[in-house]
Amino acid sequence: MLFTVAPGALFILVFLVLPSVYLVGMAFLSSGPYGLPTLPLSLQSFRELAGFGFLGWSPGNLYTLIRSVWQTLLATALVILLAYPAAYYISTRPARWRPLMLLAIVVPSWTNQVIRSVGWMNIFAPGTPVSDLAALLGLTAPQMGLFPSQFAVIVGLVYNFLPFMVLPLYAAFERLDTEQVEAARDLFASPVAVFRHAVFPQTLPGLMAGIVLVAIPAFGMYVVTELLGGGKATMIGNLVARQFAQASNWPLGAAGAMIMIAVTLIGLKVLRDLGRRLSGDREVVL
Amino acid sequence: MSGHALARTASSIRVEAVTKSFERGVPALDAVTLDVEAGEFFTLLGPSGCGKTTLLRVLAGLEEPDTGRVEIGGRSMAGVPPHRRSVNTVFQSYALFPHRNVRQNIGFGLEMQGVPGAEIAERSQAIAGLTGIGTLLERDVAQLSGGQRQRVALARALVNEPDVLLLDEPLSALDAGLRAHLQLELKRLQRRLGMTFVFVTHDQEEAMVMSDRIAVLNAGRIAQVDTPQGVYEAPADLFVARFMGHENFVPIRQRDATGVDTAIGRLDGDFAAGSHLLLRPEAIRLDSDARQVPNRFMARVSERLYRGGTTEYRLDCGDIQLMASCANRGQPGHEVGETVEVGVSDRGTATLSD
Secondary structure (H helix, E strand, O other): OHHHHHHHHHHHHHHHHHHHHHHHHHHOEEEOOOOOEEEEEOOHHHHHHOOEEOOEEOOHHHHHHHHHHHHHHHHHHHHHHHHHHHHHHHHOOOOOOHHHHHHHHHHHHHOOHHHHHHHHHHHHOOOOHHHHHHHHOOOOOOOOOOOOOHHHHHHHHHHHHHHHHHHHHHHHHHOOOHHHHHHHHHOOOOHHHHHHHHHHHHHHHHHHHHHHHHHHHHHOOOHHHHHHHOOOOOOHHHHHHHHHHOOOOHHHHHHHHHHHHHHHHHHHHHHHHHHHHHOOOOOOOO | OOHHHHOOOOOOEEEEEEEEOOOOOOOOEEEEEEEEOOOOEEEEEOOOOOOHHHHHHHHHOOOOOOEEEEEEOOEEOOOOOHHHOOEEEEOOOOOOOOOOEHHHHHOHHHHHOOOOHHHHHHHHHHHHHHOOOOOOOOOEHHHOOHHHHHHHHHHHHHOOOOOEEEEEOOOOOOOHHHHHHHHHHHHHHHHHHOOEEEEEEOOHHHHHHHOOEEEEEEOOEEEEEEOHHHHHHOOOOHHHHHHOOOOOEEEEEEEEOOEEEEOOEEEEOOOOOOOEEEEOHHHOEEOOOHHHOOEEEEEEEEEEEEOOOEEEEEEEEOOEEEEEEEEOOOOOOOOOOOEEEEEEOOOOEEEEOO
């Protein structure tokens, strides 16, 4: 018993428990001369995060947090809207085409995130056909381009995380019980009602898995916002990274990371409750 | 249960030259024509792949025929989607919605039709009582036994009071005892409701017990439509005869006005033209019984199977093997190896063509 559990427990202890304890501890320390954590214990980092600085209170960090949640929700919703039809479409193709189509969706994510974001920079930069078209349609001011912008960040997020929604949804569609779908059609359900009552409940576990896989990393996104946002759409991940890399305030970064974990846990709880409500008070098993 | 709630007019069905092919290979349905009368218990019988389920799905609207037309209650069903047909189906795997409890499953069809909640509750309760699941309404589907699921699937279809109820091998997943019980129950329910039932099965005994009429399908074509007695006693061809469980086929060599010459000898009587003579096992008589009929010959008992009410004897008559089924009425049985006198009359036989 001890020998079978010990390696796993040790792994979790070394790579999860200890770093977490270290992080939590750091968040409650003071920032030393070079940003390194030192005694005494203090709540200074949390005060700073909440917006209390030398010049009084400012809402900047709060905005960043709200923007992080909002951009995550928006990107996740768009990913769902794109992934549902894509996963359904792939699952209805002849068996020999399906792996190829899935591969086509997954392969881009094998390329480095930075390179793909730079690709979008080049597509959305001022003077590109896409940007000119947007200006022509009056969507942007002339010569402004679509990058850098919040729009570019959302596109980047959606593009980055689409595969992580398509794959679990595809898995759900592939083992869809089509007799339930036919039963719903037979029992007077319109096409919309068939989706709502026979398809959606069956794909809900896949959808929930997809949301977890998309929303959590999107919430902590750093690269896409850094490159495509140009400071206009920074998220909490950027804020945390700045404390460790540039501002050299490790306790403040640690406190930010704790807020991220807290928000993520709250999000998971909301998701779980939502899943239960959507499936008639039954636990959705991922 | 107030019976009048379900007293809706049953509908007749007309299927005219319906052909349906899937991607490749032979057509699943090949110019199928048949008529089902209103209020009839009609069975589609055949081996797997014969097209019976495809035909049922065409009636439900889940498949569109390539050519031909379907009328239900005198109305053409061309282009009418399943949710606009007053036809409901009991699926082979039941296809219950696992995220809904029994009550919500039964009420689904009414809910989709916009029936008020109070009426849904009342009708669901009534139909659950009729199908013997009145106490299970708040259960989860996962908590039900196979027989209970079958009843929920039936109630879920019946509660809509469809003009036609389609049943796709609804009893095939159940064990033998429960199956026999539900066969009778379903038959009684159909009589009581006066609803048109189209029932699919590959089990010829089930078909005979339950049906008013049976259509036997073979490779996408209708081989025979008749009453259970007609299909069993006067099968249209060798396929139907074999499928109905017959095995005594004797090739006919020559036929004349007074009888036929066969592989087991000359048989006198009035026989129709055909390539084979079918001898029903229960119409073959042995020893003292045999002396009451004109055609007699000797055979050797090669096997004996005691079945309680009857005993089956496998008889060697030259190159031909026959199976005889004798009612056990207290007479002594015949031993393996014994030579017995076998009697055959023109009643209890039929002539067949390939």
